Amino acid sequence: MTESAAHVRVMEETAAYWRVLFDNPPFNIVDATIFEGLQDLLARMDASPSLRVVVFESGNPEFYLAHFDLTGKTGNIMTAVGPSGLPILMDTFVRLTRSPVVSIAKIRGCVRGVSSEFVLACDMRFASRENTRLGQPEVGVGVNPGGGAAERYGYVNRALPDAELDGFVDVLARRIASFDRRPIAAVKKLVNDVALPSADRLLDALIAFQTALTWPEAQQRIQALLKRGLQRDGEVESGWPALLGTLLDET
Amino acid sequence: MTESAAHVRVMEETAAYWRVLFDNPPFNIVDATIFEGLQDLLARMDASPSLRVVVFESGNPEFYLAHFDLTGKTGNIMTAVGPSGLPILMDTFVRLTRSPVVSIAKIRGCVRGVSSEFVLACDMRFASRENTRLGQPEVGVGVNPGGGAAERYGYVNRALPDAELDGFVDVLARRIASFDRRPIAAVKKLVNDVALPSADRLLDALIAFQTALTWPEAQQRIQALLKRGLQRDGEVESGWPALLGTLLDET
Amino acid sequence: MTESAAHVRVMEETAAYWRVLFDNPPFNIVDATIFEGLQDLLARMDASPSLRVVVFESGNPEFYLAHFDLTGKTGNIMTAVGPSGLPILMDTFVRLTRSPVVSIAKIRGCVRGVSSEFVLACDMRFASRENTRLGQPEVGVGVNPGGGAAERYGYVNRALPDAELDGFVDVLARRIASFDRRPIAAVKKLVNDVALPSADRLLDALIAFQTALTWPEAQQRIQALLKRGLQRDGEVESGWPALLGTLLDET
Numbered sequence: 001m002t003e004s005a006a007h008v009r010v011m012e013e014t015a016a017y018w019r020v021l022f023d024n025p026p027f028n029i030v031d032a033t034i035f036e037g038l039q040d041l042l043a044r045m046d047a048s049p050s051l052r053v054v055v056f057e058s059g060n061p062e063f064y065l066a067h068f069d070l071t072g073k074t075g076n077i078m079t080a081v082g083p084s085g086l087p088i089l090m091d092t093f094v095r096l097t098r099s100p101v102v103s104i105a106k107i108r109g110c111v112r113g114v115s116s117e118f119v120l121a122c123d124m125r126f127a128s129r130e131n132t133r134l135g136q137p138e139v140g141v142g143v144n145p146g147g148g149a150a151e152r153y154g155y156v157n158r159a160l161p162d163a164e165l166d167g168f169v170d171v172l173a174r175r176i177a178s179f180d181r182r183p184i185a186a187v188k189k190l191v192n193d194v195a196l197p198s199a200d201r202l203l204d205a206l207i208a209f210q211t212a213l214t215w216p217e218a219q220q221r222i223q224a225l226l227k228r229g230l231q232r233d234g235e236v237e238s239g240w241p242a243l244l245g246t247l248l249d250e251t
Numbered sequence: 252m253t254e255s256a257a258h259v260r261v262m263e264e265t266a267a268y269w270r271v272l273f274d275n276p277p278f279n280i281v282d283a284t285i286f287e288g289l290q291d292l293l294a295r296m297d298a299s300p301s302l303r304v305v306v307f308e309s310g311n312p313e314f315y316l317a318h319f320d321l322t323g324k325t326g327n328i329m330t331a332v333g334p335s336g337l338p339i340l341m342d343t344f345v346r347l348t349r350s351p352v353v354s355i356a357k358i359r360g361c362v363r364g365v366s367s368e369f370v371l372a373c374d375m376r377f378a379s380r381e382n383t384r385l386g387q388p389e390v391g392v393g394v395n396p397g398g399g400a401a402e403r404y405g406y407v408n409r410a411l412p413d414a415e416l417d418g419f420v421d422v423l424a425r426r427i428a429s430f431d432r433r434p435i436a437a438v439k440k441l442v443n444d445v446a447l448p449s450a451d452r453l454l455d456a457l458i459a460f461q462t463a464l465t466w467p468e469a470q471q472r473i474q475a476l477l478k479r480g481l482q483r484d485g486e487v488e489s490g491w492p493a494l495l496g497t498l499l500d501e502t
Numbered sequence: 503m504t505e506s507a508a509h510v511r512v513m514e515e516t517a518a519y520w521r522v523l524f525d526n527p528p529f530n531i532v533d534a535t536i537f538e539g540l541q542d543l544l545a546r547m548d549a550s551p552s553l554r555v556v557v558f559e560s561g562n563p564e565f566y567l568a569h570f571d572l573t574g575k576t577g578n579i580m581t582a583v584g585p586s587g588l589p590i591l592m593d594t595f596v597r598l599t600r601s602p603v604v605s606i607a608k609i610r611g612c613v614r615g616v617s618s619e620f621v622l623a624c625d626m627r628f629a630s631r632e633n634t635r636l637g638q639p640e641v642g643v644g645v646n647p648g649g650g651a652a653e654r655y656g657y658v659n660r661a662l663p664d665a666e667l668d669g670f671v672d673v674l675a676r677r678i679a680s681f682d683r684r685p686i687a688a689v690k691k692l693v694n695d696v697a698l699p700s701a702d703r704l705l706d707a708l709i710a711f712q713t714a715l716t717w718p719e720a721q722q723r724i725q726a727l728l729k730r731g732l733q734r735d736g737e738v739e740s741g742w743p744a745l746l747g748t749l750l751d752e753t
Contacts, residue, residue: 175391178499179390179393179495180468182393182463182468183389184390186394187396190396190455194452
């Protein structure tokens with residue numbers, strides 16, 4: 001098994017209903033292997049005419065997907081182009097949204113930055129009421145969100161008691177899996193025609209993000225975060241947005 | 252009284268405030284007579300310069316309006332064109348939204364599919380907290396919504412205890428009826444300029460819906476629903492969305 | 503101190519965080535001096551590269567900002583043009599939204615009409631749960647909203663117990679004040695590119711408003727409101743929307 005296939009594991013419950021498990025220890029940091037796994041998954045989804053619905057979940061109850069790797073392990077996701085003609089980062093999200101297959105994020109744990117943008121690219125989001133932490137903390141790190149962040153009421157379709165989350169999503173996924181593929185595709189197309197931002201707008205955000213990463217003050221904040229323990233220390237990884245207001249203070 | 256006038260009954264509370272009662276037993280199915288009644292109403296609204304507000308309600312507490320007739324009694328609503336240049340189905344909803352008169356849906360009972368699209372075409376929706384069932388179950392029937400469905404928080408402006416619903420809507424309607432017609436029309440125009448989808452987008456949905464109705468798998472699901480008792484059996488008519496996940500199972 | 507500087511008082515907590523106090527007794531009516539003060543503030547904001555966040559609050563706990571002056575003291579705000587090329591009323595709101603500085607409305611008391619449009623032009627709104635009254639009562643006065651009114655869930659970002667409001671907003675403002683200016687500006691630009699209505703649409707509303715002010719029936723309603731005590735009597739000023747449904751009744 002390749003590293004990316006280990007980090008993005010596909011389980012075919014039925015021909016119509018797949019589950020995908022994120023498993024990139026210790027914190028499910030979003031690095032190049034996660035995007036490779038998602039790109040492989042999208043190719044398999046395109047080649048599976050019986051598929052109706054994919055549920056994305058995490059093997060780590062504390063971290064659904066943590067955030068963008070800040071130590072440089074992001075490979076070519078901003079420099080290479082995917083099948084949509086957009087850079088891989090954007091291509092992955094846009095193809096997921098445009099897919100005729102329904103995507104559901106079943107959320108437990110931390111979901112920040114690019115991970116928040118991933119769940120927003122899914123068609124639906126269901127979250128553990130006791131154990132979900134969502135955030136777009138980019139500005140506090142000195143950059144802007146780059147992958148299609150959104151602000152809206154209804155970010156999560158429903159927050160459920162943790163003990164009910166798995167059962168609820170499974171029943172919903174099996175119900176969707178019983179439907180025909182063509183009306184699902186027709187509805188997703190009609191919604192996307194109205195709601196999916198244009199490539200121009202998406203690239204505005206991505207280019208602004210890439211530019212922001214080059215600013216010395218952003219690099220200073222990123223280095224300060226890593227020095228405080230980000231991507232090494234579990235407590236810091238869980239609670240780092242609370243540090244953002246004091247990031248440049250002397251310690 | 253014509254059949255359509257009996258199914259869409261207009262009661263002039265005052266010159267400024269009308270109530271409209273849906274009454275098409277046994278389930279308030281939306282068939283050609285409902286659209287004829289609404290078209291006649293729109294013509295009367297256009298010719299009534301004192302009118303400010305119309306409240307739409309149901310004579311049947313279990314069914315506000317059930318859903319599109321699936322037995323073929325839909326007349327010319329998708330083949331003939333109305334005064335807006337759009338097919339009658341769409342023309343009815345768009346002219347209601349564009350009317351200088353305020354439209355309020357006072358909802359008790361089931362509101363599904365095309366009926367959901369009707370209440371969304373109204374300016375405001377107030378619903379019985381104990382007795383409202385909303386849904387766009389089209390995909391489970393094998394087709395897509397065709398009449399301008401929307402997904403949003405705030406679908407219902409307010410859900411009220413059933414015992415307070417009539418009083419609340421009546422006070423609101425009489426208040427609106429006391430206002431001048433020109434500012435109401437000005438505000439509705441400003442809102443519609445921003446919020447009403449273009450005819451192109453509306454027709455995309457309608458044409459996709461008409462196409463979907465021709466698919467053999469959609470016809471199979473529709474026939475299965477009718478065989479299970481839709482449009483005949485009150486319990487099935489109340490609860491049929493629960494059947495959609497098992498519609499093609501052997502029974 | 504000029505009259506406008508007294509009515510819109512700027513307190514520099516730090517170089518990055520300013521508070522602005524509305525103080526135009528007895529009701530914080532929005533007249534020409536409020537717009538002069540806001541225009542002066544915007545010029546100072548543009549010339550202050552260390553500034554990150556401005557919190558707008560009221561010196562009068564009953565009236566955040568009451569409403570547009572209806573006795574003619576509105577100066578040139580609809581006839582003169584500001585730096586954006588739009589009339590002063592619109593220019594003030596659009597420049598606040600486009601500013602790289604974050605704007606927060608901290609709301610206690612009445613906020614109606616043009617004042618509602620001002621808080622909507624801010625980036626965030628936090629309100630006292632016990633002591634906030636919001637409204638766009640224009641149609642009941644015979645005109646339409648003219649300054650960029652909106653209807654949405656999430657009008658207020660959060661309503662807090664009154665005793666917690668000051669502390670909450672202060673912590674948030676100091677946190678934002680610790681962030682870099684460039685990512686704040688980048689995010690605001692990306693959001694505005696998607697969410698700020700075009701000048702065409704904004705001017706549609708303003709021109710419709712100016713036209714509506716000339717209608718005899720609007721003037722009749724405005725004069726009736728002033729006769730009932732608006733802008734003179736504190737109780738009427740607090741509760742006048744309740745009068746709108748009976749404004750033309752004989753008294």
